[in-house]
Amino acid sequence: NAGVTQTPKFRILKIGQSMTLQCAQDMNHNYMYWYRQDPGMGLKLIYYSVGAGITDKGEVPNGYNVSRSTTEDFPLRLELAAPSQTSVYFCASSYLGQGAGEQYFGPGTRLTVT
Amino acid sequence: DAKTTQPTSMDCAEGRAANLPCNHSTISGNEYVYWYRQIHSQGPQYIIHGLKNNETNEMASLIITEDRKSSTLILPHATLRDTAVYYCIVQGGSEKLVFGKGTKLTVNP
Numbered sequence: 001n002a003g004v005t006q007t008p009k010f011r012i013l014k015i016g017q018s019m020t021l022q023c024a025q026d027m028n029h030n031y032m033y034w035y036r037q038d039p040g041m042g043l044k045l046i047y048y049s050v051g052a053g054i055t056d057k058g059e060v061p062n063g064y065n066v067s068r069s070t071t072e073d074f075p076l077r078l079e080l081a082a083p084s085q086t087s088v089y090f091c092a093s094s095y096l097g098q099g100a101g102e103q104y105f106g107p108g109t110r111l112t113v114t
Numbered sequence: 115d116a117k118t119t120q121p122t123s124m125d126c127a128e129g130r131a132a133n134l135p136c137n138h139s140t141i142s143g144n145e146y147v148y149w150y151r152q153i154h155s156q157g158p159q160y161i162i163h164g165l166k167n168n169e170t171n172e173m174a175s176l177i178i179t180e181d182r183k184s185s186t187l188i189l190p191h192a193t194l195r196d197t198a199v200y201y202c203i204v205q206g207g208s209e210k211l212v213f214g215k216g217t218k219l220t221v222n223p
Contacts, residue, residue, distance in 0.1 A: 004157075033211075042201065042213030043158065058210060090157050102148070103211065105157030 001026050004106035006091050012112045013081040021076040021109050023091030031094045032074040033058075033103065034066065036087040043090060049074055081113045117141065117204045123218040126196075132189040134217050136202030139183045145206035147178060149187045152216070153198040161187065161200075192221045 007022045025032065030051045035043040035058075045058030049068040063085060065077040074093075078085060088110050092103040119137040126132040138147065148163040162169055162176045164185075169176045175188040189196055201216040 035213075040215075042215050043211075044213075045210050048210070088155065092157070102160035102163065103158075104160070107157050108155070 003027065004091055004093055004104050006089075006106040006109050008109060009107070010110045012114065013078075015081060015083065015113060017081050018077070018079050019081070019111075021078070021089055021091075021111075023074045023076065023106060024072050025074075025091075025093040025104070026072065027093060027095070027104065028071060029093035029095050029104075030071065031096070031103075032068065033092045033094075034064070034074070034076045035090045035092065036060065036085075037090065037108075038087050046076065046089075078111075083113050085111065086113045087111060117212070118202045118214055120200075120202050120214065120217045122215070123220070125220050125222055126189075126192045128194060128221050128223050129191055132192040132196065132219060132221070134187040134189075134200050134202075134219065135184065136187070137184045138202070138204045141182050141204050142206065145204050147176065147182075147185050148203040148205060148211075149174070149176065150201045150203065150213075151196075151198040152201070153195075158201065158213075192219075194221050194223065197221045 004025045033048040034046040037043045044060045047066040049055045055066050088108045090108050091106045094103045146163050149161040150158040152158045162174050164176045178185045199216040199218050201213050
């Protein structure tokens with residue numbers, strides 16, 4: 001199994017541009033998550049999904065959108081990129097819900113907005 | 115906000131046991147203690163979790179005090195590759211995983 005994969009690994013955006021961060025998992029996990037990590041800080045939850053067609057906001061959802069059309073994929077959309085969105089973005093998945101099982105993380109996407 | 119308190123940093127000699135403490139004095143009865151680590155900006159990696167009994171797996175041991183207000187993660191024979199930030203997280207039910215700043219463990223040769 002490839003586990004959780006993320007593309008791209010790195011990206012530089014200009015202010016106001018848009019992009020989609022891709023995330024896929026091949027473990028047939030129902031739960032998927034997007035986090036961001038600013039330098040020297042812990043991870044913050046942006047959005048999560050408990051299954052195809054169901055998404056919900058996390059701690060820091062403003063400026064982002066998600067969709068979950070399949071079990072495998074959970075893309076994160078940035079509209080009108082701002083410098084405050086410069087961060088490392090991690091996607092994760094789990095078989096059980098957040099309080100009941102471990103999460104598996106992807107390698108991250110490093111995004112710079114200038 | 116994170117429900118746990120961890121030291122900012124710790125050092126350990128290679129080959130010795132690394133004991134990482136975590137305080138979670140407000141933990142409730144249905145909340146688990148999870149440990150993750152993050153090696154040099156890679157994605158976090160799950161290590162172990164427990165409710166009230168001590169747990170052991172191939173990576174580490176988790177010792178939870180009887181009152182569940184604190185716990186210790188033990189890496190029995192630390193190697194240089196164990197240098198990482200270690201996160202202690204308390205969560206249960208449908209709560210969201212909340213990462214604090216963790217403990218930066220440096221394993222020295």
